[in-house]
Amino acid sequence: MPLINDIPQLHGIYVFNDTKNLPEESIKKWGKIKSVHTNISDLYKALQSGIKQFNQDSIAVSFLTVTEMVSTDNLNQLEPTFMYTQIFKDIFLDMQHSEKAIKQFIAHCRNNNSLSPTIIDRFEKEYHAELAIWWYTFPSNIYSILNYGLRTLDADTIITVGFFICHLHRQIQELHEQQINSYGRKPFLVYRGQGLMKSDFEKLLKAKGGLMSFNNLLSTSKDREVSLEFAECASIKPHSLSILFIMSIDPCLKSTPFRVWVGVYKAY
Structure with missing residues (x-):
């Protein structure tokens, strides 16, 4: 256990125990222990919240200084992630995706066991372009797959979910116009x-x-307090600062285009 804080790939540990008897000092000492639970339901909720926080903090951000924006003489000075994101965006939003892509x-x-068999079967039977937002907000791991591809600029992943990115963008665009x-x-x-x-x-x-530039689909809230909670959760991470945009x-x-979310389009 003393070594867990030194493993960079390990983001957090959630403990399930019949009796909540883990010493408080141990939890504070091993900062990657997020919480201890005595029932599965609470553990599941904590994991969901932790995954959401991780995805929230993992979105890649690109920066262009005023000088870089004014000068177009040397495009090599621009951040590669910014340029690649723009290229991917232009390509995939103009492509026509067939049923074969789905x-x-x-x-x-x-x-690759990316989704549970139940979710895959449901997606295969029910998915169509008009449900892209619903599936994006549905707790099925599709959100994580898409965000991973955009965050890491992994070409294979982006190509695999390219149809979904396109459908999602177009539906947001349509709802924005409405x-x-x-x-x-x-x-x-x-x-x-x-x-x-x-x-x-x-x-x-x-x-x-x-x-x-946020190199991803960006979620925000009109409720300042909700966003502050996400910022405060990030304050305990080493080498990280809590930011409220x-x-x-x-x-x-x-x-x-942007979309103000309403319950009818958000999956629960």
Whole structure:
């Protein structure tokens, strides 16, 4: 147990025990022990929350300073992740995806145990493009597969879920166009709380006045307190800082569609 804090691949430990008798001092000493549970239901909820927090903090961020934005003489100075993300976006959103792409994704999930057999069978029977948002929010691990591909820029994973990225983007775009008049013409604030590596935070400071790009689909909240909870959870991680992003959204700008979530589209 004393070695667990030194294993970088190990994010957290959740203990299931008949009696909650793990000393409090041990939990504090071994920082990667997140919680101790005496019933499966509480353990499951804690794991879900931990996975959500991990995904929240793992989204890759690219930064462009004012100088880099102004100068186009040397594109090699731009962050590779920023350029690759833009290239992938342009390619996949313009592609036409057939039923074959969906079948290949299902076969990939079966062969690699990416999803539970029950979820795979359900996806195979029920999925269509109009349910992309529903499946993205459904606790099925599709969210994690997609985010992993975008976070690591793993070409094989991105190609495998390319049809889903395209369907998801188009559905968000359609719903955005339907809702655009309901937003009014005034900007509004949304919040996002997450952990940010200290090295990335230093880049953020240097990029003041420049561009910051999240290389993923970005989830935010209009509730500041909800986002603060995510930020506070990240404060216990070594080499990480808790960040609360406050973003002003101008509904009149249509360069990037967004969607205000409502219960009917969110899977529970």
